[in-house]
Amino acid sequence: MARINNTVRHGYLNGESAVEIGRKVRGHVNQGYKDGAVQMSRANATTIAKTAVSHLQAVAREQFVDANRGIFDCKRWVSTLDNKTSNDCIVRDGLRYTLDGKPIGHKVPYLQGPGKIHFNCRSMETLVVKSWQELGIDVDEMNEGTRASMDGQVPENITFLEWIQRQPEWRQKQVFGETRFRLMKEGGMHPSQFYTDRGEFISLGKLKQIDERAFREAGYD
Secondary structure (H helix, E strand, O other), X not given: OHHHHHHHHHHHHOOOOXXXXXXXXXXXXXXXXXXXXXXXXXXXXXXXXHHHHHHXXXXXXXXXXXXXXXXXXXXXXXXXXXXXXXXXXXXXOOOEEOOOOOEOOOOOOOOOOOOOOOOOOOOEEEEEEOOOOOOOOOOOOOOOOEEEEOOEEEEOOOOHHHHHOOOOHHHHHHHHHHHHHHHHHXXXXXXXXXXXXXXXXXXXXXXXXXXXXXXHHOOOO
């Protein structure tokens, strides 16, 4: 494990990509993979590298926040807008937390935070800077920006649950499955109803107990 940690840390500090770091963890084919930090498949090595890099980035952000608390208001969870995002990250996308990780206006816990909440987590967080007025600067506030999605730029403040509702039906099925898609389309359920107020993904059996009408409307008696 120490060899992996050292390889990842050295690659990160040198600005190498997760793929390049993963190659060093696994080794090179022309060396019979004997020059790698550990013997494993390319996919596993790359996944470990991505997870480790995300963790290092998260730790670096935490240290940066601690050194500049006077200019930040809070932090906002930013998940990846595509069909591979986990349920833990889907429900947290766009939620705000204090700089110490306490929920603001909701009950979904921060847990380990973006990049660390689960293996191969791709989520990040943005630091919300205090308004110019709060900072004592007399200038106009900045306009809203944009964020990336798998199909291009979208408004900065759109959340995953808002984004997925604008996606084609086949993509909604990829993310939530056929049954939950029908519950949304025919049963009138909002995707936020698939989670508890603490961000836990609700099983279909429990959902039926909560809203039998939606299941009947979707054709599930």
